Structure formats: C-alpha cells, structure tokens
Amino acid sequence: MDTPLHRHSLSPAPRTQRPSPPSSRSCKPGRTLVATCAMLLLLGCAGCAEQPPPGRLAPQVAIRPEARVAPDRTMARRCVGAYHARQLTGDFAGYAGLHQFVDRMVEQHGFEREYLLGLFSQARRKNWTLDYLTKSDQELKGPPAVGGWTRYRAKFLDERHIGAGVDFARRHQGTLQRATRQYGVPAEYILGILAVETTFGSYVGKDRVLDALTTLGFDYARRGDYFRGELENFLVMARDEGIDPARPLGSYAGAMGLGQFMPGSFLRWAVDFNGDGRRDLWDAEDAIGSVANYFAQHGWRAGHPIVTPLQANGRVGLEPGLSPQYSLADLRHAGLQPARPCSDDGPLRLLLLRHAGYDQYLIGHPNFYTITRYNNSTYYAMAVHELAQTFRRRL
Numbered sequence: 001m002d003t004p005l006h007r008h009s010l011s012p013a014p015r016t017q018r019p020s021p022p023s024s025r026s027c028k029p030g031r032t033l034v035a036t037c038a039m040l041l042l043l044g045c046a047g048c049a050e051q052p053p054p055g056r057l058a059p060q061v062a063i064r065p066e067a068r069v070a071p072d073r074t075m076a077r078r079c080v081g082a083y084h085a086r087q088l089t090g091d092f093a094g095y096a097g098l099h100q101f102v103d104r105m106v107e108q109h110g111f112e113r114e115y116l117l118g119l120f121s122q123a124r125r126k127n128w129t130l131d132y133l134t135k136s137d138q139e140l141k142g143p144p145a146v147g148g149w150t151r152y153r154a155k156f157l158d159e160r161h162i163g164a165g166v167d168f169a170r171r172h173q174g175t176l177q178r179a180t181r182q183y184g185v186p187a188e189y190i191l192g193i194l195a196v197e198t199t200f201g202s203y204v205g206k207d208r209v210l211d212a213l214t215t216l217g218f219d220y221a222r223r224g225d226y227f228r229g230e231l232e233n234f235l236v237m238a239r240d241e242g243i244d245p246a247r248p249l250g251s252y253a254g255a256m257g258l259g260q261f262m263p264g265s266f267l268r269w270a271v272d273f274n275g276d277g278r279r280d281l282w283d284a285e286d287a288i289g290s291v292a293n294y295f296a297q298h299g300w301r302a303g304h305p306i307v308t309p310l311q312a313n314g315r316v317g318l319e320p321g322l323s324p325q326y327s328l329a330d331l332r333h334a335g336l337q338p339a340r341p342c343s344d345d346g347p348l349r350l351l352l353l354r355h356a357g358y359d360q361y362l363i364g365h366p367n368f369y370t371i372t373r374y375n376n377s378t379y380y381a382m383a384v385h386e387l388a389q390t391f392r393r394r395l
C-alpha cells in the first residue's frame with residue numbers, strides 16, 4: 001500500500017502457543033504492515049480483564065483517594081511477564097519521553113512503574129524500520145507517478161492472492177456468510193482486505209509489537225504521537241487480554257493478525273466471532289468478523305456502489321483525491337462523463353489511477369471511502385475492490 005502505516009487492530013493472544021504460519025513472501029516496501037509469523041503466547045491471566053467499567057460505580061458511593069488507587073495496583077500485579085527494574089536500561093535508556101510515558105501509564109492506567117521499566121529495558125530499537133520509513137516519507141512527496149497504479153496492482157492482483165482467497169473462502173464459507181448476514185458486508189470485500197493485508201495469514205509479521213511501537217513512538221518524530229497512543233493501547237490490550245506484551249509479533253508498524261489491526265482498532269472494533277470468549281485476530285473466524293465489523297462501523301452501505309468509471313475527453317483539469325468536492329456538473333464540465341448511470345450526485349470523490357500508458361478516472365462512492373478507512377490510500381482501496389470483484393466471479 002502507499003502508506004506504510006496502517007491503522008488497525010489486533011488480536012489478543014490465544015491461550016496456547018500458536019505456531020508461526022509459514023512465511024511465503026518477503027517484506028514488501030509500500031505495504032501497510034505485514035510481518036512474518038505471529039507467535040503469540042497467551043499466558044492465561046484470567047483476572048486481567050476484570051477491571052470494572054467506570055459506569056458500574058453507583059454515583060452516591062464516596063470514593064476516598066486511597067480507594068481509587070488500590071484497584072489499579074491490584075490490576076498491575078496481574079500483568080503478564082516477570083518484568084521488574086528500578087531504572088530504564090537497554091536501547092531506550094535515557095529517553096526522557098519514555099520516562100514521561102511510563103509516568104502516564106502509572107497515573108492513568110495503574111500500571112506498576114517497575115514492571116514497565118523492566119519491560120522497556122528489554123525493548124529493542126528497530127533501526128531498519130526508521131531507515132525504511134524515512135525513505136518512504138521522501139518517496140511519498142510529489143504527485144502520483146506515471147504507472148504507479150500498474151505497479152501497485154500487480155503486487156496483489158495475481159494468482160497467488162486470488163488462489164489463496166478462493167481456498168480460504170471455501171474453508172470458511174459458513175463464517176463468511178454469517179459475517180455478511182450480521183454486518184451487511186459482502187464476503188468478497190472481507191476477502192479483499194485479508195488478501196492485501198496478509199495473503200490470508202501467510203505473512204502476519206515478524207517484529208515484536210513492543211519493539212515496533214516503542215521505536216516509532218520515541219524515534220519517529222513525524223508520527224510519534226500516534227505511535228505513543230498505539231503503544232498505550234497495546235499495553236492496555238495486553239493486560240486486558242492476559243498477554244505478555246513482549247510476545248506478540250506483528251508488522252514493522254505494530255499491526256497484528258490476519259487483518260493487521262493496530263491495537264487501538266483492536267480495542268474498538270475487534271470481535272469474538274467464534275464465541276470462545278476471546279478476541280483473537282490470528283484466528284480466521286475472529287478476523288473475518290472483525291473486518292466485517294470494522295467496515296460496518298465505518299459506514300458500509302449494503303447494496304450501494306463502490307466506484308463508477310468515468311470516460312475522459314481531453315485533459316482533465318480537476319484535482320483528484322479522497323475528499324468529496326465535485327458535482328456531476330463539475331465533472332461533465334471538465335470532460336468527464338460517467339460510463340454508466342450514476343445516482344450519486346455529490347459531492348463526489350474524483351479518483352485517479354495512473355496506468356503505465358494512460359490515466360483512468362473514477363467516481364469513488366461512500367463505500368469506496370469506507371475501504372480507505374482501513375488504509376487511507378486510493379490504490380489500496382482500489383486493489384481491495386478489484387480483488388473483491390475477482391473473488392465474486394470465482395466463488
């Protein structure tokens with residue numbers, strides 16, 4: 001994908017050791033996520049998720065200051081992993097920002113300071129990731145290159161992705177149908193996401209999420225705030241789900257599981273779709289339900305169009321983009337005519353695909369925009385859409 005940093009959710013670890021899936025491809029620059037095998041060890045921590053929701057406390061019950069602190073300390077003892085240190089050592093020793101982060105986790109979430117200092121003392125700085133993102137940031141500047149869509153499309157619209165999708169769909173037909181019924185999202189779009197993200201779990205990440213998020217949170221200035229927020233979500237998630245936070249593997253940006261959810265997306269949109277009481281995006285059923293829920297929560301409209309091709313007459317003077325800004329009259333005035341009847345009269349998103357020998361324009365309808373909520377990229381969403389159309393024909 002164009003943007004290397006994607007957004008969403010991830011899964012908590014299974015309660016048993018999960019073998020790493022075979023890695024069938026190398027890390028491709030330009031994709032959102034990805035990493036190799038996820039071996040998640042879920043050490044059971046039944047109590048970790050039992051913090052009472054704030055709303056449970058009756059308003060008339062007075063809470064003394066010491067009473068507010070005590071439950072948090074109890075929670076902290078339930079964190080998984082024997083980490084303990086009085087000082088920060090290792091790759092991140094001396095990082096003032098990390099000390100401030102630890103202070104915040106102690107004050108706002110009730111973690112034990114020594115636990116976090118011990119955990120971060122064995123975190124590793126991922127220099128390769130920083131070098132790669134610096135290079136990617138430079139490449140993303142400027143207008144889309146001629147042939148960019150042709151090259152991007154070729155990475156995903158191939159027999160490896162399509163064949164894996166057909167096989168996955170046959171194995172999980174009932175679950176896909178259930179997700180479509182429950183969330184109103186066609187199975188082929190769930191398949192399109194899982195194809196682009198991890199080729200259905202064949203490559204789900206090889207970096208420790210702890211290392212990825214700590215590195216990007218404190219050494220990647222451009223998006224440090226975002227990754228510190230995801231590190232916070234990750235630690236809360238690990239405690240809630242009873243996971244040792246040093247165990248989960250994910251992409252170089254911290255995305256996890258078949259659907260490559262970031263921790264914040266896991267907390268908000270992951271679902272337990274196989275009914276075993278855990279949200280586990282390394283599990284195919286939970287991943288299917290979680291992707292469908294993500295789409296539903298981001299505005300997917302069942303039965304509505306995704307894109308409408310436009311026929312161009314001469315040079316087009318309009319700026320394409322994911323913001324809706326044009327009426328049908330604007331498009332026609334610029335020499336763009338819908339190739340089929342279009343009931344959506346705007347404001348409309350004008351999409352541009354730069355093929356090797358020509359430019360192609362399309363209208364991106366609200367459902368197209370929903371796909372970009374998974375990754376804010378026209379090419380990403382278009383690859384998912386074209387894969388979905390292919391799966392629909394093949395299944």
Ligand SMILES: [Ca+2]
Binds near residue numbers: 272278279283286
């Ligand atoms: Ca589950």
